[in-house]
Amino acid sequence: MSDREEILQQINVIFRKGLNKPELEMNEATSADHVPEWDSLNHALLMVRVQGHFQVKFSIAELVQLKTIGDLCDLVEAKMKRS
């Protein structure tokens, strides 16, 4: 499994737990439009959990750009390379 696939898998685990949706399966194209529970409130909490899990920090400017799970994987990947 590539690093990228590993990140996607771990993000899936975080979202399943955070949204209490054990059956949730997201791919890189998944966005909040596809997951009804992924609202503003849960978004903030999920981002805190993703940052904590990968030991990275996102800025507001970076978070504003995120539209899909693929964007989130890009951001995590870039941050981990820099750290």
Add this chain to the structure above:
Amino acid sequence: MSKVVQRILHQLSSHHRAAALHLNNKVTSYADLKTQVDRIRHYLEPACAEQPLIGIESTHHEDIFAGILACWSLGKGFVPISPGNPAARNRRIAEQANIKTVLTVSERSIGTLQGSPISELPNKVEASSDTPIVNSGQIAYVLFTSGSSGFPKGVPISFGNLDAFTRSFEQTGITLSAADRVLLISDLGFDMSLLSYLTAWMAGACVYGIDTSGPKYLMTAHALDVHKISVLVTVPSLLQLLSSHFHELHYPHLHTTLLCGEALRERLALAWSQCAPSARLFNIYGPTECTVFTHAYELPTTKSITSFQGVVSIGKPHPELTAKVIGSDGRAMTCGEVGELVIHGPQVMEQGYLDPVHNEGSFLSIRDGEASKSYYRTGDLVRQDAEGNFLYCGRADNQVQLQGHRVELNEIIYQAQQIKPTGAFHATTAVSASGLLHLVLFCAAQRTEDFEQHLRQSLPEYMHPHSFIYLDELPSISNGKLDLVELERMARKRIETSHA
């Protein structure tokens, strides 16, 4: 004509080159807005002559704001209808308000309601120059709030109420000028939105919207920075969502923050003040039934903040209003005693709810000298300090405020029972570690895949439960009543586990 409407229509002419709206990267000048108002008015005047209330698609779009002003210029009231609402809810709203016309941006329908797209209205702009005679008792808008009986409650606010509110607003000391940039975040169905656009246009200022392509809290932070917003009107929970980023936020151009719709925590207010060091911060309070807000408290910078158990005071009522604290026996409470806040005065809806069935228990008659005065019962528990400041202490009923929206927990239970008539349900809230309120629904019913989906379809988005807990039966205590302590413990545990 209503003084506030007269004043805004005057601004449309006198500030004609200035920007009135900045929405979706499009700037609309006061002159452009006036042209559009006249065009819509030209249509409404003959076509809807017998319709005192006009439905308006609840969308941040320049045509919609022109529609609101066109209604007001004719002495008509507007009723915001959200395209995101369940169709059955919108149908019920239209029936209650007897709406025959719904002005829309481009869609021909909202759910099952037939819309009249504003862009397709006739292009003639020569509206009648006659100023209609508007009685101050005529309705300026109707907002629908969550109802404990399971159905939305229509709150009619008159032009007289609106005029009283603007007089009150000017006495709070909140000052706006034509140079201001006022951020509009909330849906038009929430009266916080009036605080943004009404007060901005009274001053000849510009209203800025936020980008809707991402979460509201992030887009708000982005808009404050990019548009150099000077006046922010929002709910505390939005700032709470941003709080982990406060260290990177700096808004030197923000001169006023108005926080409303929820209890404001002192710690959050102080932390936000660091992000906007030049801004005056007001905690404002008021039920929809009393026209936007009735109390205001400016957080002092040189002395300690007045608060109760960490919640910032809501301050004093506007001078034209009378606010009292009443005990469960109807007795007026003395300084420091907790009771229900009741309000009387020209901002309180005059005729009661649109459906009189909701009036029961909502008003209290209090003897004042020779006369009896009708007070609106807010359902909020407060106490008053020696300086006359009111302090929020909680609710007297089953209502909660979720991200500024008023939610009757019984409405959620009612809708759940409509889907699963044999099930038993209980709705409650739990606070997460980050200080945010989550809605939890307990379901003593068989878990089926489509239940949650159906429930979401039958409730507006702000009423969707964040968590569902399925049980064989709801826990009860020995007398058969629900074990509320246990249910709250389970809800807290669920929220802690989900976001640990």
